[in-house]
Amino acid sequence: MWLAQRIGCNRLIIESDSLTAIEAVNQREAFGPDVVVIxxxxxxxxxxxxxxxxxxxxxSNEVDDALAKHSFSSRCSEVWEESxxxxxxxxxVKDLSII
Known part of the structure; x- marks a missing residue:
């Protein structure tokens, strides 16, 4: 969301394979350790x-899954704007071949 905001997007679609996270954001309420993020x-x-x-x-979310795993294993945040x-x-490539 921060990146979308930073590059000037005003309409956003967020997709996640975590049904719990999606439900929490859509219901606009959370309890426990996730309350700050929600x-x-x-x-x-x-x-x-x-x-x-x-x-x-x-x-259907393999790119995001790979990015999340990379972020978790490298323990850092990165932004790639050029490549x-x-x-x-x-x-x-796999996603584009399906389209």
């Missing part, structure tokens, strides 16, 4: 003209 998402939601959060299955990282290229 609350922040709901505050940022107001910055967009429109925003939807949709569930999708992991098989596609090599580790997700095969997943992007």
């Amino acid at each position: 609350t922040e998402c709901n505050h940022m939601r107001l910055e967009f003209a429109s925003m939807s959060c949709d569930h999708c299955f992991r098989e 596609i990282p090599d580790f997700i290229s095969p997943f992007i």
